[in-house]
């Protein structure tokens with residue numbers, strides 16, 4: 539067994555242990571707080587949840603995180619099957635099926651026992667229209683209000699009219715939560731939460747930037763796992779501390795010469811949502827071959843706007859204006875130009891030998907345009923690419939051997955580009 543093959547089974551780092559504790563505590567907190575009759579919001583991943591910090595005793599659950607965690611813990615398929623047994627199609631996004639299966643089936647199959655019932659649903663068109671329909675099911679079944687934040691598609695820098703449109707909706711959301719909880723909104727608390735998010739993102743972006751080091755001290759798999767605190771506990775002190783610890787550990791690995799892929803020969807970029815059910819297996823199989831997914835568009839966009847690479851910082855001023863401005867962080871609403879820009883920035887900052895476009899059976903909105911992007915990346919950057927079939931949370935729609943056959947072909951093309959002296963690649 540090579541050094542590279544030992545790495546994936548290595549004991550958890552301190553940041554890894556902290557991540558586990560943070561997520562377990564988060565789900566335990568949700569259930570405890572709901573028992574205490576606190577106000578429960580279910581929000582989609584793009585909702586700027588710091589806004590709820592302007593109220594007391596409002597807790598936020600993110601169904602997409604619950605679905606991703608379930609898939610990573612091999613509970614995705616049994617939960618999705620519960621939704622399919624009720625009649626939901628297998629063609630629906632696996633996040634939706636996992637969540638609907640949990641809530642409308644038996645929640646005991648969930649690693650977190652499901653989520654406490656919401657008092658309010660808040661979704662965001664930054665994701666997709668499917669998500670809005672998914673939340674609407676609970677709205678109809680349980681009679682819970684569903685607030686939809688409408689974010690315009692993003693083809694260029696955000697227009698002031700678009701920003702004002704979003705700010706107006708955030709004001710309406712504040713009014714709604716205020717009327718439902720009987721509380722006055724405190725914008726200073728939101729400013730404080732945004733300052734903590736800002737601190738967390740400074741560490742996060744510094745952590746991601748370490749991928750430029752050769753060999754990289756990080757993998758995209760690390761970024762997939764460690765994006766969770768940003769998703770479930772934004773605006774909290776513990777989140778900023780977590781990313782500080784994560785960054786410190788990665789820097790220490792460089793000092794110690796201890797890398798996740800010790801003999802790194804192929805530096806790859808991943809485009810799409812994480813393959814949650816394959817994190818360990820894919821990391822191990824790539825590492826055994828000297829290949830490392832050093833970056834992912836999915837996690838690189840956090841803290842940025844409009845396909846940029848740099849952190850878009852909070853200026854300490856109007857919190858609603860800032861939250862509206864950073865709605866343009868997410869890849870899904872981008873047109874082709876911004877998607878290409880985001881990838882080109884990563885390639886320029888980090889150094890990439892090949893791109894793995896993961897065509898996601900669930901997330902059509904992320905997967906659209908990937909063939910055009912392949913052509914552009916190959917033409918303009920001379921970097922080989924492949925398109926593989928995955929589903930981010932449903933392992934039944936993933937075939938490891940056919941995926942690695944294509945990865946092998948990608949690496950052969952990287953070797954060809956390098957010339958005859960390159961060492962052969964074996965999966």
Ligand code: SF4
Pocket residue numbers: 631632633634665666667668669811870900901902903904
């Ligand atoms: S289809 Fe994509 S954007 Fe929509 S809910 Fe599923 S993962 Fe999210």
